[in-house]
Amino acid sequence: MTSAPGPGSQRAAIWWRRLAVMTRKEMLQLFRDVPIVAFLVYSFTLAVFITGNGIRSQLHNASLLVHDADHSVSSRELIHRFQAPFFRLEGEIADPQEGLRWLDRGKAMVFLEIPPRFHEQLMTGEPTAVQLLVDTTNSPQGLSAAGYAAQIVERFGQETVQANVGSSEESSQNLPIIVSDHRVWYNQDQNDTWFESISHLLRQITIFAILLPAAALVREKERGTVEQLLVSPLTPFQIMISKVLAMTVVILCATAVSLFGIMQPVFGVPIKGSIVLFFSLTALFVFTTAGMGLAAATLTRNQAQVGMMTLLVVAPMLLLSGLTTPMEVMPAWVRHLMALSPLRYYVEITHGILLKGAGSSTLWDSVLAMALLGGALFGFGMWRFRRQFE
Amino acid sequence: MNALTQTTTSQPLIRVSGLEKQYRQHMAVRGIDLTIRQGEIYGLIGPDGAGKSSLMKVIAGVLSYEAGAVEVFGITVDSEPAAERIKHRLGFLPQGLGLNLYPELSVEENVDFFARLRLVPERDLADRKARLLAITRLDRFRDRPMKHLSGGMKQKLGLICTLIHEPELAILDEPTTGVDPVSRRDFWAILTELVQERRMTALVSTAYMDEASRFHRLSLLSNGRILASGTPSEVQALVPGSAVTFQAAPQLEALARLRKTFTQVEAMGPLIHVFTEETERAAAKQRIADGLGDITAGEVRVDDPDLEDVFVALLLRQGRLKDAGDVLPPSSARLNRDGLAIEAKGLVRDFRSFRAVDRVSFQVKQGEIFGLLGANGAGKTTVIKMLTGILPPTGGEGRVAGADMRKAGGVIKERIGYMSQAFSLYLDLTVVENIRLFAGIYGLDKEETRTRLEWIIRMAGLAGYESDLAGRLPMGVRQRLALGCALVHRPRVLFLDEPTSGVDPLGRRHFWDILSRLARDEGVAILITTHYMSEAEHCDRLALMYAGRVVTEGSPGDMKRHVEQEAGHLFEVIADQPAKAVLELRRAGFAGAALYGTRVHMFCRDPVRDKECACQALASSGVTIQSVTARPLSLEDVFVYKVMALEDQERASVSGDSV
Amino acid sequence: MNLRRIATVASKEWRETVRDRMFFLLAFLLPILWMLVFGYGLVLDVENIPFAVVDRDRSALSRDYLYRFFESRYFSFQGYLQSEDEADAALQTGKIRAAIIVPEKFEERLLAGQPVGIQTLIDGTFPLRTDITKMYVIAINSAFSEERVIDHVSRRSGIARAQAEARVRPIRLEVRYLYNEEVRSTWSMVPAMLMFTLMVSSPLLTALGIVREKETGSIYNIYSSTVTKFEFLAGKLFPYVLISSVNAVVLWVMATLWFGVPFKGNLPFFLAASLVFVLSSTGIGLLVSLMVRTQIAALLITLIVAMVPTILYSGLIVPVSSLSPGSQIQAHLFPGMYYTNIVRGAFLKGVGFEVLWVDVLALAAYAAALRIVGYRFFTKRPRS
Structure with missing residues (x-):
């Protein structure tokens, strides 16, 4: 306990050496398991690439079926306006009764019916209506489709009127309308690949960080190796933290590969903020998440149990932490529940640092919350671990 | 069971030739030839990593191999479908303390699982289960989950599970490792009985050399090859010599001197055990005296060597093993012995x-x-x-x-x-x-x-x-x-x-x-x-x-003296039907009679009168006695005597309670 | 094939599973808990988007305009800001996701019949939210514009409001929502959670069960016995198929009775299709168990091959048609997508085998293929 060099500092050196050999042991065990290594590599490279490329969360290519009873210039033009990226024309049918069958079969999501005399009515200024049947088995997508369709139809109507009624001169210049001018920040081009690849990276980190240390701890209990460790001068803290440290090192390396090898060069994901801050907070996230896994591990006796336990926790974490749906749309109680999900803070932090260029001054509350959560989880795990054996 | 009667004794049940097995870069078995006949208990002994387990797995059809031929029940085991054809006739117990059992299941459920997997009819199952659990003294623990059994109990359960379908061939990989001396006797009792009654064949590996005398024939394996094969006495005859036991002080100095001349010197508490290739007793004593120099030995006892001595001598002869020698570096600090x-x-x-x-x-x-x-x-x-x-x-x-x-x-x-x-x-x-x-x-x-x-x-x-x-x-x-x-x-x-x-x-x-x-x-x-x-x-x-x-x-000495006082002197009986001899002796009132390998140990309070009485009892029941000799008490005798006495007591008190 | 041996393996497996109290409990509890959390919590309707306003005009008309945002359930007003800089800062901290900037002379120009540009700053980190925010802003803007224009036209041309309206908005779009008439997120998510839960939990149960036997060494009992590969796999999978099937029924009951999602289809058909699905999802577990030696690896790989693709490629959230062509191929490689079609079809559309036969067939083929692969790769006489 003395500050002078001598027995005290020597003991400290030994303390660190113990931690180092334990961490090394965890890494060796991890890398011995070939399937795990294979999936580690896959998850942080190819999977990030595939997901970044392939997933779009907003409405895209909604399949459209059309029944055009008018076959006029106007009806052609309107149909033509339902186009990529939101809609994709799946086909046209002659019999409107057929439409429902297509929707039933899931071959079309939206069915547009244009009535006879559509063009004529439009030209004569007579009010007309087109009908849209929307499959809302996936409700948000259905709503979006209806929303976009409404915009298309409205704009088509206005333009037709302006063109025909001859008020073209005064058109938009001389009408009291609101011209929408959007500026999308942090992702001007609305690049889906940024969001999706980041999301995927975060998902993988979460799965690895929660699962592997937890399973490794339970395996020690199952095989009896933990007895050997308990009889040794290792403290429970060293036994547990070494698993977290090993996982942290592995994940930081994998994240670096993912970020600098795929996301930045291939998708052009910007790194606007401090890279050091990003990696430090990634380490904190791994610590917190691993703490959650270890806490679960101390509640279970075998790997099958800990597997189910982590699964129980990890699925809500992945789906409700703001990667699938924005946090603010969720019911209040879910938001409160998700205060316990370290991923929720990490999503905020990652988007903040990478896309918004935020620094610690704006992120401090997320960081603090995550650190407190991590400390509490790890502390609980330690307490349970001690109680089990002492 | 028809197949059983058709097979003649002379016909080999297992024929292995030129077998090679490799794991990645490591060669486990390098050219083994082996023939096992029906009704034999065939032993595999050898140092760790000699290839015993690989050989047994190959014969059991649960491991593929690289070269050679393996024939079991006349079927060449060279593919998975071929291996499937022999499996209904064999039972395999892998190495490890009960690793093949199911921890969450009870003792009885484990047995039932193995039996039903083998389609044993329910009535036979009930009979066999009752009998096997009784001999292994596991019947009290029928409902206990396997995970709460001790190591040796697991091993006994594993054996029951392997034998419950009464296979024609039992392949048992170190079945008695971790099993206490009394339970090991139970184990051999079951095995011997099955071999005799059902004409079962058994291939058994063991690390206990005293068990090797129970084998009909055995092979000594080393480094993936067979060093020697034959009956126990044939193998023993390969290395003639004597085992000399004595006390000498100071012990450490005596050991050091003897190691210069002899390859096998071992301290056994206060005693020193030396193997010498000298067969003459007097000459053997003399050689020890020469080796000891000015240290005088106490009472010197010369015996025929154990299989263990022979085994070590054979391995040493192969030059594979170095002498134990001085591998311990001098300690840096002498520790305080107080407290x-x-x-x-x-x-x-x-x-x-x-x-x-x-x-x-x-x-x-x-x-x-x-x-x-x-x-x-x-x-x-x-x-x-x-x-x-x-x-x-x-x-x-x-x-x-x-x-x-x-x-x-x-x-x-x-x-x-x-x-x-x-x-x-x-x-x-x-x-x-x-x-x-x-x-x-x-x-x-x-x-x-x-x-x-x-x-x-x-x-x-x-x-x-x-x-x-x-x-x-x-x-x-x-x-x-x-x-x-x-x-x-x-x-x-x-x-x-x-x-x-x-x-x-x-x-x-x-x-x-x-x-x-x-x-x-x-x-x-x-x-x-x-x-x-x-x-x-x-x-x-x-x-x-x-x-x-x-x-x-x-101390070990105290314990032996105590048992001697209580039970008398120890005699070793060599007879033609050892199992029957034990039963007869116990019936004649020698409660401590027990089987040691193929020999019978019994205690006599009065060496002359009791010995006579025992010999009569045996002769009247048709057991031919070859010899009866006095033996110094070993700790195994002490253990078996004590535990059996305590078990008898307990049984008596339990039955007393129930009355 | 011997039924008694299958029954023996199955009952052993069942007992082991039941004896492991916590595991057994979790196997049933997990789907129920997930259903509750996701059924209530996984809301995909983007509403309550937090936004702020910089109103430089501060006129009656600007308030009238902004009032439409305040009133909308899609937006949640967080307060007025003084400048664009403040809006930037608020966007960066994530306190707001959009900012509406009303320019000076907003009222003046509109009343004069001139167009006004309204600038909206939108946080682009979450593309789904960004798009929907944009859509809602445009919708409110055009509704407001329309009224101003109708007003303007009727005043200037001296025609009735109705007439002006017809001129300004010549085409009405009549939208009919099918299957989920009230467009409730719960109705579309709860049936899909059936798919998610079964898709993720049953492979895990299966993989753990088989690898556990490998890891402890008790698999040698199987190797050395007369149990055929088929009997072993059938018996081994049985408890997990049973647990998953029970879970499917429990989840169905929860969906219909607890969440009140209408079930319009044919129940026997649905249960049969669910069984086929369970057979194919447990098949994934079987496949994983053959690839690995340790339970840790089995856990990790099952999560990676079962959970992640299920979130992404099953149609749970993103319809398969929205995916890129490459990802659509990937989606077809996982059984989740087919079952999503089946659950949503059976619950909301009320369609049955006549429509969903392709999906059922695909699942059956999937289950069969996985078992054939499993059967092929499982050997009772390994190399080491």
Whole structure:
């Protein structure tokens, strides 16, 4: 306990050496398991690439079926306006009764019916209506489709009127309308690949960080190796933290590969903020998440149990932490529940640092919350671990 | 069963020729030829890693091989479909303490599972189950989940499960490892009976050399090859010689002198055991006297060599094994021998309603080797776990170096070494990585780590295995690695829970050399459990546990004297029907009669009168006696006598209660 | 094939599973808990988007305009800001996701019949939210514009409001929502959670069960016995198929009775299709168990191959048609997508085998293929 060099500092050196050999042991065990290594590599490279490329969360290519009873210039033009990226024309049918069958079969999501005399009515200024049947088995997508369709139809109507009624001169210049001018920040081009690849990276980190240390701890209990460790001068803290440290090192390396090898060069994901801050907070996230896994591990006796336990926790974490749906749309109680999900803070932090260029001054509350959560989880795990054996 | 009657005895049941098996770069079996006939108990012995397990797995059709031919029941086992065709006729018990059983299932459910998997009719199942559980004395534990059985009980259950469908061929890989002496007798009783009654054939490997005399024929394997094959006496005849046992002081000096002349010198407590190739008794004594020089030996006893001596001699002749020699570097610091190293004060441990340990007290001083003996399930492991602080005691206290291990800090923990019963090193790390890990955990610096690593590799005979994964090692080698790891930091107090289970005789001898020196030279206190009674002779003091209690305590000599006083002198009977002889003797009132290999041991209070009485009893029942000779009492006799007496008592009291 | 041996393996497996109390409990509890959390919590309707306003005009008309945002359930007003800089800062901290900037002379220009540009700053980190925010802003803007224009036209041309309206908005879009008439997120998510839960939990149960046997070494009992590969696999999978099937029924009951999702289809058909699905999802577990030696690896790989693709490629959230062509291929490689079609079809559309036969067939083929692969790769006589 003395500050002078001598027995005290020597003991400290030994303390660190113990931690180092334990961490090394965890890494060796991890890398011995070939399937795990294979999936580690896959998850942080190819999977990030595939997901970044392939997933779009907003409405895209909604399949459209059309029944055009008018076959006029106007009806052609309107149909033509339902186009990529939101809609994709799946086909046209002659019999409107057929439409429902297509929707039933899931071959079309939206069915547009244009009535006879559509063009004529439009030209004569007579009010007309087109009908849209929307499959809302996936409700948000259905709503979006209806929303976009409404915009298309409205704009088509206005333009037709302006063109025909001859008020073209005064058109938009001389009408009291609101011209929408959007500026999308942090992702001007609305690049889906940024969001999706980041999301995927975060998902993988979460799965690895929660699962592997937890399973490794339970395996020690199952095989009896933990007895050997308990009889040794290792403290429970060293036994547990070494698993977290090993996982942290592995994940930081994998994240670096993912970020600098795929996301930045291939998708052009910007790194606007401090890279050091990003990696430090990634380490904190791994610590917190691993703490959650270890806490679960101390509640279970075998790997099958800990597997189910982590699964129980990890699925809500992945789906409700703001990667699938924005946090603010969720019911209040879910938001409160998700205060316990370290991923929720990490999503905020990652988007903040990478896309918004935020620094610690704006992120401090997320960081603090995550650190407190991590400390509490790890502390609980330690307490349970001690109680089990002492 | 028709196939059985059709097969004639002369026809070989198993024919192996030129078998080779390779795991990645490691050659496990390099050209083995073997023929096993129907109705034989065929033994495989050999050092750890000799290729026994691989050979057995190949014959059982659960492992593919690279070259050679294997024919079982006349079917060439060269593909999975071919292997399937032999499986209904065989039973296979893999190595490891009950690893093939299902922990969550009860004893009975495990048996039922194996039987139903083999489509044993329910009525036969009930009969066989009742009979087998009774002989193995597991019937009391029918409903206990397998995970709560002790190591030896698991092993017995494993055997029942393997034999429940009464296979024509039983392949048993070290079935008696970790099984106490009394239970081993049960095991052999079952096996012998099945072989005789059902004309079963058995292929058995073992690390207990005394069991080798039970084999009809055996093969000695080493390094993937067969060194010698034949009946036990044929193999024994390959190395003629004598085993000489005597007392000499100072012992360490005597040992050192003898090692210059003899290759096999072993300390057994106060006694020294030497193997000499001299067959003449007088000449053998003379050679020992020459070797000892000015040290005079006490009472010298010359016997025929054990199979174990022969086995070691054969291996030494092959030049594969180096002499145990001086591998222990001189200790850097002599330790203070004062004070108690281990102290158990009224330790009690309950598991729910079951009392596993009942008021156990003993003390171990520095420099003392203390042996904890007892049948499987007597509570030895639980005592060790309480002393090392892994398990909280229900009552009482355990102290190590004056401290309660449950509250002890790092400094105390650095002084103790522990090796648990189940192999508990990291299977997915290599030998060197495991050693380095424990060196680091105990805070050794780089230089120390390097020297200790070298020492352990040499001490435990791990050279050549350095970069093998621990999980791939043969069981005996694993045990040696675990011991090495327990010793890495030169502990002052050592807890060893069955450290030699599954280790070959050479390894075990070597191991005890080291333990003796650690205790004698460095003053290390050692608490050890073992099922090899020959090893217990090495201990300074012993405690025998039965049903959670310590029933006797004392030095090996004390214990023997005590039994001699109680039961009389020991005689060894060699007869043509040993199993029947035991039964007859017991019926004639020799309660302590028991089978040792193919020989019968019995106690006689009055050497002359009792001997006559015994001989008459045997002769009248048609057993031909070859010889009856007086023998010095061994600890195995003590153990078997004590435990059987206690069991009889218990049975009597149980039946008394029920009346 | 011997039924008694299958029954023996199955009953052993069942007992082991039941004895492991916590595991057994979790196997049933997990789907129920997930259903509750996701059924209530996984809301995909983007509403309550937090936004702020910089109103430089502060006129009656600007308030009238902004009032439409305040009133909308899609937006949640967080307060007025003084400048664009403040809006930037608020966006960066994530306190707001959009900011509406009303320019000076907003009222003046509109009343004069001139167009006004309204600038909206939108946080682009979450593309789904960004798009929907944009859509809602445009919708409110055009509704407001329309009224101003109708007003303007009727005043200027001196025609009735109705007439002006017809001129300004010549085409009405009549939208009919099918299957989920009230467009409730719960109705579309709860049936899909059936798919998610079964898709993720049953492979895990299966993989763990088989690898556990490998890891402890008790698999040698199987190797050395007369149990055929088929009997072993059938018996081994049985308890997990049973647990998963029970879970499917429990989840169905929860969906219909607890969450009140209408079940319009044919129940026997649905249960049969669910069984086929369970057979194919447990098949994934079987496949994983053959690839690995340790339970840790089995856990990790099952999560990676079962959970992640299920979130992404099953149609749970993103319809398969929205995916890129490459990802659509990937989606077809996982059984989740087919079952999503089946659950949503059976619950909301009320269609049955006549429509969903392709999906059922695909699942059956999937289950069969996985078992054939499993059967092929499982050997009772390994190399080491």
